[in-house]
Amino acid sequence: MELALCRIPSARISSKHRLCLNHPHRLPSRHRLNRLPPFPTVRRAAWPKTAATTSASTVGAGVAAPAPAPGSYAAIYQQTAPGVVMISTAIARGGARSFSQAEGSGIVVDKQGDILTNAHVVSGATQIQVTFNDGHTATGQVKGVDQSADLAVVKVSVSADQLHPLAIGNSDTLQVGGTALAIGAPFGLAGTFTAGIISGLNRSTTAPNNRALTGMIQTDAPINPGNSGGALLDGQGQLIGINDSIQSPVEGNVGVGFAIPINRAESMLPSLEKGIAIEHPWLGISGQTLTATTAGQLGLSEKSGVLVVDVVPNGPSAKAGLQADGQPSANDDVITAIDGHAITAIEQLTQYLDTKKVGDRVTLSVTRNGRHISVGVILGNFQAQPTATP
Incomplete structure (x- = not known):
């Protein structure tokens, strides 16, 4: 559910220096918030044998x-x-x-062979192989993908005794400072386990199609390219998130990682497993958080809110009459509230839209050229735009 077709970089949570945890060939420049790309298979490593995969773990011979x-x-x-x-x-x-190979991670969610992962892990894949902890492999088939949430489900046909679903936790009850444990295949090193804490909650990042992702979990548990789609666990070993991206100036871990909350993913699983398209409410604007400094530079009377910088032609807000010049200017509308809820940052607007459905009507309180007006908007379904940068 995206408030804006795009967000101006200054409104993002440090959109610079983000690294995807997935395809290496898709690694963005070092000055972007990157999604963790899967690692090239040239660096592939076999799953390590552990007590969970052998009849007896050994420290040394015998x-x-x-x-x-x-x-x-x-x-x-x-x-x-x-x-x-x-x-x-x-x-x-x-x-x-001519083809390229890469590696990411996935999470077993049931005994029917459904594997939860990130959309960007399987994007464009013509072949998928799933390697289990005991070394067995199976061919995977994408059952459902939602680029707007960066989630996907891959199906494998294996015996139920080979599938070990993780216990599901509750991401709504997390607290900053709580234990965060990550399992995945960074740089092709399968079964890698790292530990840290929950460093922040309700962070905002960006999906592969540039839709804003709100409510993200921030962690300092080391995650790197190849961790995408892997598990983020709490101190009891319960699944609380799906590792998704990192913020980094060096295309590697510097202690700022983001995971999709499991409660959000769990609500989408039934549709993903059935291949049903998921709709995300959308205003169809580009905007940025309005600060007092920006307001002063533009000569705006309103000192806080969301500055509407662009309006998607024929989108919901365009049809409702919202106005913008295509770049920050004194003529742009400023959204100060939605359905009576005061708005001082673009994240608040996006988070509110995440509670609505396509077709719902919302009322925006707007300041236009010093005048206060109300604008009713019927929310549409999110549509990715070429220049979108939520």
Whole structure:
């Protein structure tokens, strides 16, 4: 549910230096918030043998590893590692023999063979291979994709005893400072386990089609290219998020990672599993948070709110009569409230839209050339735009 077709970079949560955790060939420049690309298969590593995948773990030849203490990280890893897979993709590159390969991660969510991952992990894939914790592989088929939420479901046909769904936690009850544990395949190193804390909540990032993603979990648990679609767990080993992107000036982990909350993903799973398109309410504008400094520079009477910078032709807001010059100017409308809820930042507007449905009517309080007016908008379904930068 996207308030704007795009967001001006200054309104984003530090949109600079973001790295995707997925396809290496899609790695954006170092000055963007990047989605974690899957790692090239040239660096592929086999799943490590652990106590979860062998009859007896050993420290050395003939020496059995001691059982991990209950509740320890080692115990959590042994319990959850079988529920995280590596996803290898092949993507055609203009010819029958021209293709690239990359790797990401996925999460087993049921005994029917459904694997939850990021949309950008499987985007454009012509072949998908899923590697389980015990080394077994299976061909995967994309069942559903939602680019606007950066989520996808891959289906595999394997026996139920090979599938180990992770226990689902509650991302609505998370607190900053809580334990955050990540499992995935960074740089093709399958079954990698890292630990940190929840560093922030309700962050805003951007989906592959440039729709704004709100309510994201921020963590300092190390995640890198190849971690995309992998699990973010709490201190009890319950799934709380799907690792998605990092903010970095070096195309690698610097302690600022983002995960999609599991509660959001869980609500979309039934549609993704059935391949049903998911609609996301949309105003059809580009905007930025209006600060007192920007207001002063533009000579605006309103000092806070959302500055409407552009309006998508024939979009919901265009039909409702919202106005903008295509770049910040004194003629742009300023949204100060929606349905009576005061708005001082673009994230607030987007988050409110996330509670609505396509076809709902919202009332915007707008300041236009010093005058206060109300504008009713019927929300449309999000449409990606070439210049969108939410």
